[in-house]
Amino acid sequence: MQAVPVLVELTEAKSDERIEALRAVLYDRTGKMAGHTVLKVVAEGTSLYARGELQVDPKAVGDTARLLIAPLLETGKRQLLPSRAELLKQLKGYLAPVRIDLRKPDIRFVLPRPVWWPWFRLCVCVVRGRLVKRVVLPNGTTLDLPICHARVTLCEIDRWPRLIRVLPDRDILRLRDDLLDLIRRPIPIPDPPPFAFPSAIPDVPMPPEPLPGPRPLAAPSIETARAPVALRTAEPVAAHAAPLFRLVEELQQAPAEVVRARLSLGATLVFPYLCRLKWLDALFITHRYCFATVTTDDDGRFSALYIHACGDEDRPDIYVSAEQFLGGVWTTIHAPSITCGTTWNYHCGDEITVVVTDPRAQPCVPDDPVDPPAGVETWVMPHAVGAMPIAGTAGAAPGPGWVRPDGLTNYGVNINAPFGSVLGFRQQHSLTIPHDGLYYFRWSWRRGTSGGWTAMDTPITRSYVRDVPGPAVQFPTVQLGPVGDNLFRFKTQLFNPADWGVDTSADPAGTAYYWPIDSGMGEIYAAKWTTPGTTSEALAPGLADTYQVRVEVFAKNGTRVAPGPGTFRFIVPTSIAPDGTLNTRIADPSEIIDDGFVFSLVIDNSRCSAAIAPPVISAGVADDDCGFIEYAPGASVTLAFSPSHPNGRARFSFGLTRGATDVPAAGAGGEVLALASGAYTRAGTTFTGSFAVGALMGTCPNAAFAETLYVAAKATDGTSRLSGYDRSAVRAFALAQQTP
CATH class of the missing domain: 2.60.40 (Immunoglobulin-like)
Structure with a gap:
């Protein structure tokens, strides 16, 4: 370690101004803190100077770094710890690029008055948002599913004028040229990415249409500037586009100084184009401050307080990243580039919708509300294959996106479509289940309409919440089955660790255990079936056929229970009400075979x-x-x-x-x-x-x-x-x- 002298001249300061000390924090080129100290402010003649020493290893820092100068705030008699230095950066701190001479290291620069005074009035901005995974259902409607119990990190990106000020001239001119190129071309509107479930089902156009021509340019509005820059737009050029065209004219042949000044003032005009400039990310990373890490609630919502200087009219630019507890570890599911993932000029109190596209992300899926037939209190409902409700063989599919009685389905432009690959089966049951008389279920399949049944034996798990006192929330799993004769347990309404064989003897006092309010995306299925021909292209055509699928119910002692008025009823969806409620009917006797509900699926894994x-x-x-x-x-x-x-x-x-x-x-x-x-x-x-x-x-x-x-x-x-x-x-x- 070596003592590196620091001297900061506070220009235009008067000797009678009450500034006793400043905080100085040195960051290396990666943004990692390399050292910190307190600078004592002294008067020399009519000027004020802040002096001090940083204990750092110059060889480890390198010859280029950034020095943060911020006010030394106090809470009672305790000064804020150095670990809070990034917070000070947001209180009108000054981040200066500095060079360190390894032969004779010292740091000297001038701090202008508008930066260092005033520093002391603080205000609070409430940052709100919702973390979702956007999916397209087979009927074509779009649904935002919440990602609950995720860990969200909120960061504020340095104001645009400050970023522009620190860019070297060569990068300013590069930014000018890149922006002019993008503005002259239409903003591309990307296709939506694929999703895990329920996902968009792509169609093949008939006949093929020509590729769309260039879309007209849209001038960004204030609302556009608030939103993430990757938002789509296809508005025609209008009168309000004039400022953008004037900006183009002013920048075309301008020198670096003029470009710097003009871009500093025209931030809202260029924000929609920054997403295309990936090289800017390196700059943004070293000019961001992460001020909160919070957990999303059961509806995917989160909020945090952002503290800033009162009177600062610059709106914060909010960047959001997210992690989810997957496979026993916190896994990053959302970390877009800063240029694409920042909500520029965030309006305090507005809700930011953060759409996660990572296929690993597991949204929470609420059970659809069910309206059982009159007089039916205890019921089991074979609900859906994936996202497609099951109409049953005695019912009628009310429209596209349903499993028809003949085992085929219609969706999009695809008529008479079969099923294939790995199928997930969803079911629901009444709150009166489970009990000793209705404790297990089993799904099975057979080819055709006769012969023996093959049980589906893929293990099925459910997550529960292990809430340890403090911030340590975990999401372990328990297994529904298979047990015994390929039986699976009904999920209980309340989670009792002892009931699921969970040892809690080593857990600290006060630990709470409960089911999440909704199932995770990967845990909505009661059974999974790898259909015949999935793994063999050669065998698939010969295995294509109509298959029957059956679900049965068993008592705790393993005895199969026949449906009826005194036990339970199988019910089947018939339609979906506008509010999402499933209307249902009692299963027809023709759909009951050997005490189990049976429906058909046409399986065809043939390749084209x-x-x-x-x-x-x-x-x-x-x-x-x-x-x-x-x-x-x-x-x-x-x-x-x-x-x-x-x-x-x-x-x-x-x-x-x-x-x-x-x-x-x-x-x-x-x-x-x-x-x-x-x-x-x-x-x-x-x-x-x-x-x-x-x-x-x-x-x-x-x-x-x-x-x-x-x-x-x-x-x-x-x-x-x-x-x-x-x-x-x-x-x-x-x-x-x-x-x-």
Whole structure:
């Protein structure tokens, strides 16, 4: 360690101003604290100086660092600890870049009056938010599921003018050039990312549409500046876009000093574009202050207090990251880049919606409210396959996104879709269960409508809360089954550790145990089934068939219980009310086999195939080895492609592109078993169409083409389409005028 002298000149200060000491904290280039000290303020003539020494290792810090100068606040007689120095940074502290000469280390700089005075009036800003995972249900509606009991860290990013001030000239000019390039181009609107459950079920367009053209530029509003910069926008250019265009004109050829000043004033105009400038993240990381770590409640909500200087009109810029307790460890599930994940100019008290896209994130899923049939108090309801409610074989599917009586489903553009891969089965039961007479359940399956049943034996767990006095909240699990003859326990309404074999003898006094208010996303299933053909592409077509699935109920002694008025009733969903309540019916006797409720599922794990045949010219010369086709006047070109699925359960999309331009007349799409699509007719698995060369060439005498074919399986696991079963093909060729 070495003593590094620090001298700060407080310009424009008067000797009678009451400043006795300042806090100085040194940070290395990574933002790690390297040392701290108290600077004593002394008067020399008519000026004030802050002097002190930092005990640091210059070799460990390096030759570049940042020094924070902040007021030395007191609480009673105890000064704030150095570990709170980052908080002081927000109280109008000053963070200066400094260089340290390793041969003769010392730190000297000037602190202007507007920074160091006044420092002492504090105000409070309430920061509120909600942590969610956004999902798209099979019926097309969007739902925000809360991520409860997560750990959220809230940070404030340094105000934009301060960040601009510390940027070197070369980076200022780079920022100018990058911003001008982005402003002149439309802001891209990304497709939504995939989700684990219930996820968006992608469809194949029919016929394929051309790629969208450039979207018009939207001028950011105040509301846009408040929100995360990654928000979509597609508003047309309007009169309020004028300030943005004026900014472009002013920055085009301006020197670094002018750019710095103009960007400092035009922050709200450029915020929507910062998400594209990943290189700025390194700057933001060293200029952020994390002021609170809080836990989300049962609805995913969180709040914290941000303390700042009163009279500071600059709104805080809030960055949120999150962790969740997964697999026994706290795991980061949300940590976007600062440029993309910051809510700029946050309005105190507003609720920030933080959308987590990490597939590992486990939102809390409330049980759907159930309206049982009149007079039914004790019931078990086979609820859904994934996100698709079960209509039962004696009922009727009220619309898309339901398991139909014949075991198929309709969703999106996919009609008569089968099921496949790993299926998760959801069930609910009345509050009167469990008890000794109704204690276990079992799910099983069989092919066809006769023969023996195979029990589903994948272990099923549920998390409970172990709330140790203090901040140590844990989420251990207990196992519902399988036990005995592949039986699984009904989840109790209240959690009793002894009832689940949990040893609490080593836990401190006051430890509380309880179920979370809602189930985690990974714990909503009562049974899981890896369907036949999932792991074998070769065997899957032969295993495709209608299967029956059964759920039974057992007493604690393992005896199967028959449904009836004196025991319990199986009930089945019939519709969903506007408020989300499931309307139900009593299971029909035809749906009860050997005391168990039975429904059908069509399973088909067959994979698709895709092939494109070489184009054929009617008059000319084809050289397929090089991809060139010479055409004669009046010639036509025959295109052929083969989208197929062993059982016809797939859709396709075919397109032709000339250079970078789509040729809509040559596009097609739809069911792989359609007799015709667009200009093509099907024979076997092959679609064939003939086109005049002029219809494909447009105004080009010679042109290069790309044929693209995508075949999408209809199969679903009840939450998402099984896109892993899709196949695609691409072929390129060129048409050129035949030489004499």
